[in-house]
Amino acid sequence: MRTRLIPLLLVCLLALSAGSAAAKSQDVPLSSLVPTHRQQKTTLAVNQALEHFHYRKMTLNDRFAEQIFEEYIEALDPNRSFFLQWDFDRFKRNAHRLDDDLSRGKLDTAFEIFRLYRQRVDERVRFALSRLAAGFDFNRRESYRFDRSEAKRPKTRAELDEIWRKRVKNDWLGLRLSKKKEQKIPGLLRKRYEGLARRVRQFDSDEVFQIFLNAYTRSLEPHTSYMSPSTSENFDISMRLSLEGIGAVLRGENEYTVVQRTIPGGPAQQSGQIHGGDHIVGVAQGPNGVMEDVIGWRLQNVVEKIRGPKGSVVRLQILPKTAGSDGVTREISIVRNEIKLEDQAAKSYLIRNLDNAPRIRIGVIEIPAFYRDFRSASKGNKKFRSTTRDVRTLIRQLEQQSVNGILVDLRGNGGGSLTEATALTGLFIDKGPIVQVKDSFGDVEVETDPDPGILYQGPLAVLVDRNSASASEIFAGAIQDYGRGIIIGEPTFGKGTVQTLMDLDRFVPNYKENFGRLRLTMAEFFRISGGSTQLRGVEPDITFPTALDFGDHGERALDNPLPWARIDPAKYERVSLIQELGRLRQRSGKRTRRDPGFKMLIAREQMLRELDDRTIVSLRERDRRIESKRRERVLKDQRNAFLRARGIDPVDETADDVDQDVLEKQQEAIARIQAREAARILADAIRLDFSGWSRAAMRN
Numbered sequence: 001m002r003t004r005l006i007p008l009l010l011v012c013l014l015a016l017s018a019g020s021a022a023a024k025s026q027d028v029p030l031s032s033l034v035p036t037h038r039q040q041k042t043t044l045a046v047n048q049a050l051e052h053f054h055y056r057k058m059t060l061n062d063r064f065a066e067q068i069f070e071e072y073i074e075a076l077d078p079n080r081s082f083f084l085q086w087d088f089d090r091f092k093r094n095a096h097r098l099d100d101d102l103s104r105g106k107l108d109t110a111f112e113i114f115r116l117y118r119q120r121v122d123e124r125v126r127f128a129l130s131r132l133a134a135g136f137d138f139n140r141r142e143s144y145r146f147d148r149s150e151a152k153r154p155k156t157r158a159e160l161d162e163i164w165r166k167r168v169k170n171d172w173l174g175l176r177l178s179k180k181k182e183q184k185i186p187g188l189l190r191k192r193y194e195g196l197a198r199r200v201r202q203f204d205s206d207e208v209f210q211i212f213l214n215a216y217t218r219s220l221e222p223h224t225s226y227m228s229p230s231t232s233e234n235f236d237i238s239m240r241l242s243l244e245g246i247g248a249v250l251r252g253e254n255e256y257t258v259v260q261r262t263i264p265g266g267p268a269q270q271s272g273q274i275h276g277g278d279h280i281v282g283v284a285q286g287p288n289g290v291m292e293d294v295i296g297w298r299l300q301n302v303v304e305k306i307r308g309p310k311g312s313v314v315r316l317q318i319l320p321k322t323a324g325s326d327g328v329t330r331e332i333s334i335v336r337n338e339i340k341l342e343d344q345a346a347k348s349y350l351i352r353n354l355d356n357a358p359r360i361r362i363g364v365i366e367i368p369a370f371y372r373d374f375r376s377a378s379k380g381n382k383k384f385r386s387t388t389r390d391v392r393t394l395i396r397q398l399e400q401q402s403v404n405g406i407l408v409d410l411r412g413n414g415g416g417s418l419t420e421a422t423a424l425t426g427l428f429i430d431k432g433p434i435v436q437v438k439d440s441f442g443d444v445e446v447e448t449d450p451d452p453g454i455l456y457q458g459p460l461a462v463l464v465d466r467n468s469a470s471a472s473e474i475f476a477g478a479i480q481d482y483g484r485g486i487i488i489g490e491p492t493f494g495k496g497t498v499q500t501l502m503d504l505d506r507f508v509p510n511y512k513e514n515f516g517r518l519r520l521t522m523a524e525f526f527r528i529s530g531g532s533t534q535l536r537g538v539e540p541d542i543t544f545p546t547a548l549d550f551g552d553h554g555e556r557a558l559d560n561p562l563p564w565a566r567i568d569p570a571k572y573e574r575v576s577l578i579q580e581l582g583r584l585r586q587r588s589g590k591r592t593r594r595d596p597g598f599k600m601l602i603a604r605e606q607m608l609r610e611l612d613d614r615t616i617v618s619l620r621e622r623d624r625r626i627e628s629k630r631r632e633r634v635l636k637d638q639r640n641a642f643l644r645a646r647g648i649d650p651v652d653e654t655a656d657d658v659d660q661d662v663l664e665k666q667q668e669a670i671a672r673i674q675a676r677e678a679a680r681i682l683a684d685a686i687r688l689d690f691s692g693w694s695r696a697a698m699r700n
Helices: 009-015 037-053 062-076 085-092 095-103 108-131 157-177 182-201 205-220 229-239 267-271 299-306 374-378 387-400 418-426 471-482 581-594 596-613 621-645 660-671 673-687 693-698
Strands: 143-145 225-227 248-253 256-262 279-285 313-319 330-335 347-351 362-366 405-409 433-439 444-448 460-464 486-489 497-503 517-527 616-618
Touching: 037 095, 037 205, 037 517, 062 085, 062 095, 062 108, 062 205, 085 108, 095 108, 108 157, 108 182, 108 205, 143 157, 157 182, 157 621, 205 225, 205 229, 248 299, 256 267, 267 330, 279 299, 299 313, 347 387, 347 673, 362 387, 362 673, 387 418, 405 673, 418 433, 418 444, 418 471, 433 471, 460 471, 460 673, 471 486, 471 517, 486 673, 581 673, 596 621, 596 660, 596 673, 616 621, 621 660, 660 673
Parallel strands: 362 405, 405 460, 460 486
Antiparallel strands: 143 616, 225 517, 248 256, 256 279, 279 313, 313 330, 347 362, 433 444, 433 517, 497 517
């Protein structure tokens, strides 16, 4: 199953405190769902921007037009539960003409498809409501295909009715498993289905246009997207506000709201109760507010419900990723708060008394993001806050503690400032190139170490994972290319492209209207060795066994990503200091195979892989309960075995009376499993007396 990147930049507003307009409550007449003159002009402007400035050269032809058509259908009906095959075939016959229509700014087909979609949603909701009074036999052996993203489209209404009969039964069973009172379930589902139809009926012409135009841009490349004038205005407002909220980034996936990641320093991450991949199925305000079911809601509507002022409480009903789509939900409370820079800043700690090297002390520097206070720097403040400045201080503090080596932890670091990635690399090398940037015109610019000289010459390792992206990949890639340190962990995300915001007004002169913006991919990062970080990411020198299979994660999982590419390498001198990586891998492999922490992590990964690969669930209640308890028991047993091996008494994270100090100690121990093994690897390297550490640092 491919991952769809929903190009609604309003997802970033979840972490922000912003007043939002009240949700529209009026149905939009079908007669008003027609293209406007402004939208026609906007389409022509988008054509020009993509043709002249996008990194991937675009040609509007029949093949591309058919791809746009299929992307648009998938955007409206990703689970293939509304359109019949006949509907699809009817429009597909003329899909090849879409390129000619787009070249003229003609949008009639896009709006005709949406009007039919709205009709089909109304039909399906009426059918779903009719099933609520029928009741269901949950002892009957039958199954439901909940993921239809790659299934054949239904050919008849009878086939579609059967899909929806099972969907309603599955929804009912899900609420039973979540301990909802039986008599309340029909009312909850009625609100869910009626809400789905109501929200679709409230889409106006501009929203339909934005969906279609994003299907157009996604057909070219996943990070390019269109923002309508109203979306652009909300984006500008959000950028001027302080960071307040729960600190999470969401994406839409079928009819669910999924946590893409939590923001370092935010309440969601600090709570330890919500994680990437979790589904948010309900939202309530305050300690006693009514829990609203948000399955089927538009992403921006969920964002508006979760967002709120500092100090207020939001309650979320979560379906954990580890529970699977047939699992049991749980409720959590989070206090919205301001996300401070200090909470996202680099931090350090010491690892010592390692079982393989008791006398070696490893300093760990955690870098959650590549941050830089550009506003303070532009005002001439010489003490402005930045990643490099903070890490410089931490290195000096660690050296005062007589560390034998330093581990830079970039797990979960999604990137940030390119300036900081370049400057940070410069702390560990004397001089030289760091990264190459190729723009859409084919010009290549080499970013070099801005500050000749070296701060730290000693043994170095970098810990990365599947969520280390962009600037993290630039830093890790440069350290690896120079042979300056050991890269440890999992293959990184693989985002090697550069985006910019472009006002479309520039393409429509002599008009006073606002035409919105295009978030445009206009360049690509290349390592100094010549290969891109795009798609493949950075392959560690020593890979952890938690990297089971990354074929469907990161950039590799998105539709239409740019391919991996190579350009000429920059001029630099590599010093290969690690002569015995094989021995380091062998020693680490022996440790991780018997380590309770890695056994726990691997068991979790295997279970998540199993859940990701599954598309069908049982509709028999007994089977569902047995399977849910089996997964819960496996994860709990592995977790408890690890904690006891570390001398920690396990506590239930969901308990109301949990000891917060014990909980934090437990969460910290789990979070540092990989860091401790990376420290052991670095200690092994130090003990094997690699004399080339300083030489690698200085000879560039």
